């Protein structure tokens with residue numbers, strides 16, 4: 090892992106982004122923002138999953154007004170996602186939004202931006218400059234690489250905001266194409282110290298979207314780039330939060346809930362390891378402790394992994410050795426594997 094890039098910290102409500110703070114996890118509600126009750130319910134569910142900052146779409150004045158009620162019903166900072174109409178940004182802030190996301194691709198009028206910046210400054214509301222490949226103006230896509238165009242566009246906006254004496258800035262440069270997003274983030278990380286919000290946009294359905302997100306976000310985080318992340322999936326947002334934590338856990342950047350180490354199984358195994366690992370994985374969904382559990386199929390790698398976990402099993406022929414905190418504590422017969430593991434997990 091490379092050393093984390095030193096970024097300037099900003100505060101989004103109660104959450105510090107950048108400046109060495111833990112990489113925070115964001116998501117976006119998928120309800121109609123105008124339906125405050127449904128939006129609150131979804132955000133509360135995401136809070137329980139570990140979501141730390143929530144973004145809501147603000148397509149019209151009714152949605153901007155609903156932020157007032159939503160804000161009262163949730164505990165995490167709320168960022169208003171604004172496109173096309175600067176007046177919605179003003180209305181969202183008046184309703185209590187903790188942050189704004191502005192798309193420089195579709196709000197271009199300097200006077201309008203000036204009004205938003207003045208209000209954001211007065212309320213100490215940070216602005217995310219959210220450049221998205223899909224909303225680059227056609228003229229911006231010519232003559233240079235797409236990544237360079239995205240960076241250029243973001244930096245123009247940074248210069249504009251700085252010229253208005255505004256520095257509560259966060260930047261995102263999202264693209265579906267992973268190499269484009271990586272190139273853009275690497276480039277802007279060298280140009281500015283503002284914190285970066287990472288994401289691979291429109292990543293798709295979970296099976297492929299999780300992989301694209303892990304590849305793109307994971308590479309950047311490994312290089313020390315990124316202060317907050319959002320995984321975008323065509324799925325319930327709880328999947329986005331879960332995936333974001335799995336990416337962070339895989340890089341040892343955050344801890345949350347259990348980690349399951351399970352071998353893929355092969356011709357050496359004398360038990361149904363895939364079935365056992367699936368049942369243990371299902372059980373772990375209800376466990377809220379940062380513990381490591383290993384389910385291993387034989388003596389090749391089994392004892393080593395099981396010993397390194399908090400609780401583990403190395404299965405053999407008809408029986409398996411249960412490990413706890415590095416020691417074999419007992420041997421159990423195959424029909425008792427699941428029970429023995431869940432008992433030991435509960436006792437941790």
Ligand code: SF4
Nearest residue numbers: 352354355358386387
């Ligand atoms: Fe195969 Fe054993 Fe490795 Fe599992 S631990 S994949 S059963 S060799």
